[in-house]
Amino acid sequence: MGQLNTEDRSTPDTTWMDGFRRNDQIALRSIYKAHFPAVRQYVLQNSGTVSDAQDVFQEAIVVLWVNVKQGRFSPGTESGPGGFLFRVAKNKWLDVVRSAAHKHMKVVHNDQALDRGNDAPDDIEERIARLRGVYEKLDDRCRAILDQYYFERKDLATIASGMGVEEDSIRTIKYRCMMKLRAFRTAISGEESEAS
Amino acid sequence: MKEGTLDRPTFEAIEAYVLDRMPADERAAFEQRMTEDATLREEVELERENIQAVELGGLSRMLKGIAQQDREDERAAPRWTDFLKYAALIAGLTTAAIWWMNRTPLNEELYTEYFTPDPGLPVKMGTTGHATFADAMVAYKLGDYAEARAKWQPLLSLEPGNDTLRYYLASAWLAENNTAQAIPILEELSQEPTSTFTARAQWFLFLAYVRSGEEAKARTLPLDNDPTYGARVKAIKSELVR
Numbered sequence: 001m002g003q004l005n006t007e008d009r010s011t012p013d014t015t016w017m018d019g020f021r022r023n024d025q026i027a028l029r030s031i032y033k034a035h036f037p038a039v040r041q042y043v044l045q046n047s048g049t050v051s052d053a054q055d056v057f058q059e060a061i062v063v064l065w066v067n068v069k070q071g072r073f074s075p076g077t078e079s080g081p082g083g084f085l086f087r088v089a090k091n092k093w094l095d096v097v098r099s100a101a102h103k104h105m106k107v108v109h110n111d112q113a114l115d116r117g118n119d120a121p122d123d124i125e126e127r128i129a130r131l132r133g134v135y136e137k138l139d140d141r142c143r144a145i146l147d148q149y150y151f152e153r154k155d156l157a158t159i160a161s162g163m164g165v166e167e168d169s170i171r172t173i174k175y176r177c178m179m180k181l182r183a184f185r186t187a188i189s190g191e192e193s194e195a196s
Numbered sequence: 197m198k199e200g201t202l203d204r205p206t207f208e209a210i211e212a213y214v215l216d217r218m219p220a221d222e223r224a225a226f227e228q229r230m231t232e233d234a235t236l237r238e239e240v241e242l243e244r245e246n247i248q249a250v251e252l253g254g255l256s257r258m259l260k261g262i263a264q265q266d267r268e269d270e271r272a273a274p275r276w277t278d279f280l281k282y283a284a285l286i287a288g289l290t291t292a293a294i295w296w297m298n299r300t301p302l303n304e305e306l307y308t309e310y311f312t313p314d315p316g317l318p319v320k321m322g323t324t325g326h327a328t329f330a331d332a333m334v335a336y337k338l339g340d341y342a343e344a345r346a347k348w349q350p351l352l353s354l355e356p357g358n359d360t361l362r363y364y365l366a367s368a369w370l371a372e373n374n375t376a377q378a379i380p381i382l383e384e385l386s387q388e389p390t391s392t393f394t395a396r397a398q399w400f401l402f403l404a405y406v407r408s409g410e411e412a413k414a415r416t417l418p419l420d421n422d423p424t425y426g427a428r429v430k431a432i433k434s435e436l437v438r
Contacts, residue, residue: 023251025258032262044334047318054263058256065255069248132256134249143253150215150247151254175208179201181246 014075020068023151032061035082039089048093056096060088066124066131137184142177149174202239210236210243280342281372288374306432307407313371314364314396333364341368359385363393366400375404386417399425402432411436 019027036057043053064081067073073084138146148154148162149170156174160167212218213226230237316337332347345368352361362381369378382404385397398417402425405414419429 023255028255028258029262032259036266041334044337045318045330050267050338054266058259058263061259062252062255066248066252069251128252131245131249131252134246135253138250138253143250146250147254147257150250151258175204178207178211178243178246181249182202182242185242185246 016081017068017073020065023153028061031081035085038082038086042086042090043093046093046097052093052096056089056092057085059092060085062128063088063124066128134181134185137181138177141173142180145170145173146177206239207243210240211247213240214244214247280346284342284372284374288372288376291376292374302435303406303409306435307403310428310432311370311403314367316364317360329361336364336368341372344368359388359391359393363397366397370400370404375407379404379408395419395422395424402429406432406436
């Protein structure tokens with residue numbers, strides 16, 4: 001597959017959204033390569049480093065990814081995700097700059113500081129934090145198998161072959177790992193019910 | 197949501213539904229069951245979120261990998277600015293070779309110990325050519341000093357008196373270890389008491405003089421009582437006396 005055309009202004013291109021839904025790594029890499037330079041330029045012009053730019057851009061991609069997965073991203077008049085990613089990354093960097101630890105920093109291009117829009121609403125940020133908390137509960141063995149199955153979308157036979165075990169063993173481990181997550185979530189849910 | 201473990205066939209049915217791997221007829225029947233069964237709806241949402249948590253973990257890992265690869269590619273890829281850097285380096289080395297003979301290792305040690313390139317400006321200039329200036333500043337902060345100079349030099353032709361441009365041009369030369377090119381610019385700036393760069397220019401000129409073995413000139417710079425640089429200047433001078 002070649003590079004995705006993410007900014008074709010003649011025809012609305014939502015191919016990248018299908019890629020996001022399927023966790024297509026080529027699509028994700030293509031979006032990263034196409035839109036990171038603008039964010040890097042902005043952060044560097046505003047007291048940041050390349051590493052800072054990478055951090056806020058990765059957060060912006062995660063916000064975009066969750067929006068797409070939730071069916072809440074609408075391309076609208078934009079022909080690609082570039083504008084969305086830039087706004088989210090920029091607002092995240094402005095938050096960093098305004099934080100107590102960075103009060104000495106100066107901001108050059110503050111023209112869109114008021115243009116916060118609704119690209120990363122609180123419920124999306126809360127969902128991301130919750131999902132990260134859930135993932136933290138998995139041990140390395142579970143992560144290795146579940147990552148391949150759910151994120152990389154490999155089939156059980158391929159995972160089993162790569163790990164040198166029977167396909168049925170992988171299927172059983174996957175089920176047990178997911179039940180661990182479910183038990184964790186039901187316990188949390190029970191505690192919240194008792195507290196309220 | 198049910199307490200205890202969800203049975204495997206139900207778990208796998210929900211999984212097939214969430215991952216869109218269910219045949220159309222089964223999917224329709226499953227959705228019909230969901231409309232009538234609130235517990236099943238809750239289980240579907242829970243499993244959808246758990247799967248998404250795993251996917252997000254994979255996504256985060258992949259993004260870190262791309263960023264890491266980016267950094268490695270950037271280090272490995274030859275750029276036209278590299279060739280400029282090499283050309284500047286050769287020119288600088290030829291000029292510096294003359295000074296090198298007169299320089300003691302102590303001078304070099306002191307210079308290396310105290311010299312840190314100016315971190316660059318986060319602000320744009322309020323004068324003409326600020327977009328190019330900002331681009332050059334980004335190149336400077338990325339360590340592409342030759343590219344930064346190549347962009348600043350034409351702006352300086354338009355505004356030869358601009359102290360910001362002169363100061364950062366000298367800073368780029370210094371960052372490239374070319375004190376010979378930096379010294380004349382810094383000497384001019386050091387004589388301009390109204391510039392905001394005067395003290396900084398004097399400090400870098402002091403270091404450049406120390407490095408090039410011109411200690412007598414270094415001692416004439418009025419930095420001993422400077423609140424920012426005074427202590428360091430005195431420390432270097434005392435080292436040179438030993």
